[in-house]
Amino acid sequence: MPSVKTVPRVALNRRRHNVGLEFRKHKNSNGMNVFKLDNIFKWVCLGCAALTGLLLVGFFIQLIISSSEAWREFGLGFLISTEWDPVNDQYGALPSIVGTLLTTAISLLLALPLAFAAAFYLADAHPAIGEPLGHAIDLLAAIPSVIYGMWGLFVLAPLMQKYVQPFMVDTLQLHQLPFVKDEFNGFGILTAGLILAIMILPYICAILRDVFQMTPPMLRESAHGVGCTKWETAKDIVFKYGIRGILGGVFIGLGRALGETMAVLFVIGNIIDMPDSIFAGATTISATLANNFAEADGIQRSALFALGLTLLTMSFVIQVMAQHYLHATSAKRGEK
Amino acid sequence: MRRRGLSFRKLSDRLVRLFSTIAVLLAVGAMLWIIIVVVIYGAKALQWSFFVNPSKPYGIPDGGIANALLGSVIITLGATLLATPPALAAGIALSEFKDYKKLMFLLRFSANVMMGMPSVLVGLFVYIIMVVPSGNFSGFAASVALAIIMFPVIMRTTEDMLAMVPYTLRESALALGMTRMRTTLHIVCMSARKGLLTGILLALSRVSGETAPLLFTAMFADGWPNNYFTGPTANMPVLITEYTTNSPFAAMHEAGWGAALVVTALVLIINVITRIIFREKGHGH
């Protein structure tokens, strides 16, 4: 660490040892230098650690400052206004917020059961099968989101248009349900939700797998020992044991889905309007930001920052929840 | 006492296990599908010229990705250099100095929150603090943005890895008459060195595919990244976005797929390396 090397070298102090060995170093007799050095080291480390807190606060401050114009202009009504009209400089956040919430909700609904089931399988599988499969699912998380976007744009959206959506509408007659229309073009909320589901699946699955693995083998064995089946063990014992970790995992996935930009950007249709169908084109906060930022200026830019602040706040709340649950589990594990 | 039926319990057990198998197959299938698609579409673009030529504006033939690749490497390396030393120090602080429990709790908490921060917001933040004041996009700003994303990841991994070092190891080092600093750097960090490396690589793989922050910081330029500090710098993720969303040309779509393949391959390679290192560490203990 460069900051440490600048400290003057410790004074050498030779003296005789009763066994006749020569002392190599050691500070002067009161030992002060050594402790000074230790103190500097400590404060450097603490300073670096403080950076993360400063950054977090900085995010809020900067966004608040940059968005102040929009808040002054639209007030809190910005959050419930459905209008986004660059021509008339009228901006509202509701379409983006609704799009964000809808895609997130769909992704969670799809990903959660799959992730739980997959984690259940992996925890129980023979290592020769379970490990590679587990790694494969983990790699799913490593694929850059822009790749998901491309895949969604070129592969998934056409498939949705050609097969899935017709199937849902014509065969299952789902358009009779509210919020489903028989108009579709492959893009829209459902497709974005689907992509997000695939993206957050590995995150949730990884955390659930941790929970399954973190369960002491003896606890699982004792569940089997009283005569539980594997499924009973998982749902009655492991699930309860790791419930907080599981909730934490859900929130982590939620946070991911909420903030994801690129994958959504490619397939959501980018229509800043209130969606009336899950097949409808829409937008999310981050997609709106990415899409409009380059061309925006003035009050529109400020409105975008206000959207950013909204997203930051949502994300912050969700992360706080996630940390609350994860922290509690780690504390519990710490006891053991 | 009346016994509960065993057959029902066993049947539900089997059904659930069947469903879980399907779930895994779905997840893995999705991954394979994506990768296969990327490989099939991307392979067409892979020629020598693709790797050595810089990108060209729309319609000009023989465009490559060399400038974007180089730009991405510079930006990512810059970010790693920026983030690593303070993040390691911060991780050390979190795990080694237990005196300020409340402060440490807050810092750890904010690091965790930062890890879940949408990357697009990081882009916005850096845009405000760097791009706006200086008046231009720059690769360096992108490095800063990525460094901000990397910082909490490295910090928290460092802390976790150091926390795995048993406390008695520190005590026994101190009990031999070592100073705090020597104990921390020579003994504790040495013990956890593979874990620390894992943390850095983890952060690296996390940011190497990031796109959103780059949109607000590095932007893109069809040229070699020769003004890293002062001007827009070519990079892979933005190239992919540009070529696939904003271009009607099939050739550009093809180049986009090629770039996607390269990025995916790199990210997966870093990831696999990280895993291997971490697994070795696991065996060492």
Place this chain on the structure above:
Amino acid sequence: MAIKIHAKKLNFYYGAHQALFDNSLEIEANRITAVIGPSGCGKSTHLRIYNRIFELYRDQRVEGELLIDGKNVLAPKVDVLELRRKIGMIFQKPTPFPMSVFDNVAYPLKLHFKLSKTKIADRVEQALRGASLWDEVKDKLKASGLALSGGQQQRLCIARAIAAEPEILLMDEPTSAIDPVATLKIEELMLELKKKFTVMIVTHNMQQAARISDYTAFFFQGYIIEFGETEQIFTNPQKTKTEEYITGRFG
């Protein structure tokens, strides 16, 4: 005395590695049989055959016969869930389920039996009394099982194990993670338990085996070297290996 368990030439394998060799034993009903031996001698492995818990792990397999009340429980047709109800197992570390004290004990009951609420409450109390825990927890039945002290947790696990009316109790180093005072309590409890159950206990603590067991089996490198009355094993072992082990002459 009735022979409750009769192990006949059990051979056990972890994958290709053979861990137990021709283990034969006859365990008396209503007695405590201790299994001792150096680490890695196969004593826990041996016990884990009895309730077929080893089957959780794919590469482990057993050969031979294990007769319980004369019936070979290693036969494929045997219902494992029912077998495990009949054989309670206590582990090295206390493993209370993540639920209330009451539910911990009620869980195996609900799993295996159709009972009314009051009956369940009765049986839970009975099991907790059987594990000498009732007086300590009767006022906090709704508290989490994890909130109890280590020794109480272990007795909770014993209560849970005996709630489902087993016939055999297997204990795998039940006090190795517990402080001496709590250990004492559990050892005293065992004296009570043996009146109703056939108890087998694996322990690395020779003194414990000496104190509490009626019979002792000495394992070494997967073989049962000596099996006999505890008193005889500890005053006058017949095999040199046993003598070496219990007098600490190993290594």
Place this chain on the structure above:
Amino acid sequence: MAIKIHAKKLNFYYGAHQALFDNSLEIEANRITAVIGPSGCGKSTHLRIYNRIFELYRDQRVEGELLIDGKNVLAPKVDVLELRRKIGMIFQKPTPFPMSVFDNVAYPLKLHFKLSKTKIADRVEQALRGASLWDEVKDKLKASGLALSGGQQQRLCIARAIAAEPEILLMDEPTSAIDPVATLKIEELMLELKKKFTVMIVTHNMQQAARISDYTAFFFQGYIIEFGETEQIFTNPQKTKTEEYITGRFG
């Protein structure tokens, strides 16, 4: 016999909580003094005063005097690093440094002394021999210290501790994480060590204290209840509490 350590009315606090009360002890040189007592009685805490390792933690503080060779080492002016060189400490779990076997032992040497390479090699060998480890590791001095078995690791730590030529060895349950055979070796090693060092050992294993120590101190709730020759403590303790503890009548 010479008194090596003289603790005078030590009081110890964890924040506001007082953990030790008026601990006074006189420890003879070249003898093994065992410290026994139930968990949480303060026995480890007591030992951790001697090399001031407790100072790592902000909220821990001590009152009283601790004379080593007549000098109060709790005085603020005392050079802590030098004190710690003079007092080797062995912990519950083996803590080899993440370096080669050789470097593990050479590290404290290089830290405290100016020595030529050959001299270091000599002293490393000497220390490893002193810890009865030389024969087992002489062919793998370059291997990682972590690659050794648990018992070997613990002896490596002993070698490391004695390399810096301490005068006192503090052992905090040195065999509690180690299997019985390795424990035996370490106990035998202690017989050798006491020829050169003053040894203090905290142990929760009464038998161990009985076997190896010359003197025994019995701690209870932060007080030293009884201190005397081990033989006397175990055949004819003077205090009822001691009697209750060593006969297992607690609780």
Place this chain on the structure above:
Amino acid sequence: MKAHFIQAHTILKEMIAEIAAKAEQAVQSAVDAVDKNNVAAATRVIANDAKIDEAEIKIEEECLKILALHQPVASDLRQVITILKVNNEIERVGDLAVNIAERVADMALYQERKIEKFDFRDMVNKAKAMLKQALDAMTYHDVAIAMEVIRSDDEVDIIHRNNYGKTRDMILRYPDEAQYYMDCLTVSRCLERIADSATNICEDVIYQENGHIVRHQHSVKSDASQ
């Protein structure tokens, strides 16, 4: 540990009480047989000794079992060791009762002759009282009684020494009755040794309570005078 140890220890104490009662009974019967020249009773005493021997071995085995299985320390250890040694003494008392009884047949031959008889009553009472007190001291952990018994041993010694002289005198006076007086001497010596055993038991009791071995401190005494 405790419950098991206490259980074993209680059994042991019951066993030692039982053997002590048997030995006391044997001494009583033997002395009575001498008094009443009851050869049949004497034969029964001799026959019954096998039971005492058997009980002694059982107790010893039990002690060894406790030592091996429960590994007692401190007062627990001292109690077991004391029982181990007291058990031995009691068996010896039983043997001495047999020795007395064995003389009965012989002495009965002299029943009708008008010779001067030995009066053992005082000695018998003293020896019996010592034995009883010793066993009480053990049962009730009473050091004071034990000390008293040890002190009173000298009295029995003196009586025995007198008996020795008396025997010699009697033999000189009635050489034809030598056999009878030698028998009497044997009985006296047996009683004296019973008192010795009581003393030994008391010494063991003191060890049990205080942890100090007090033997041999009050001069060499066992069989010191014949």
Place this chain on the structure above:
Amino acid sequence: MKAHFIQAHTILKEMIAEIAAKAEQAVQSAVDAVDKNNVAAATRVIANDAKIDEAEIKIEEECLKILALHQPVASDLRQVITILKVNNEIERVGDLAVNIAERVADMALYQERKIEKFDFRDMVNKAKAMLKQALDAMTYHDVAIAMEVIRSDDEVDIIHRNNYGKTRDMILRYPDEAQYYMDCLTVSRCLERIADSATNICEDVIYQENGHIVRHQHSVKSDASQ
């Protein structure tokens, strides 16, 4: 554990060998003194007994210490217990030597008279041999020798029984010498009891080696004949 236990155990074995040598020496000296009417030698034997007593207590303390500190089991336990008991027997042998020596002064008075002397040589040799063999059996863990000693105990018993009859006859014949013959009988009885002690030691040795208590199996015998 082992190293410490072995160290303690070795010391114990040395101590028991030492006390055994002392006791053997005492018996030898006492018998010699009887033979040569050497009152001074007899006095020395009596004086030296204090050392044996002291050694006995030390050994017993050492045994208890080993039991408390090392908590031996199996053969280790049996060895310590055997030493504990053998130690007791040896001390008894020492006491018996004292008893013999105490008769010397008395017997020396009859030195000059032309009375029929007792010939103890055969008995002395037998008893001494038994004692020596018993100690050897213990040292070398030799059950065969121990069995032999137990068997030869009967011979000494027979000699003693003969001596008893002989004493009675002698007293009848020479009533004036009754004192002397009573002394002789005492010596004989002591020798017989030394042989008994040797037998007891051997029984303990057999227990040490085999773990079986063999006492009392070959009929009640101690002091069975006076």
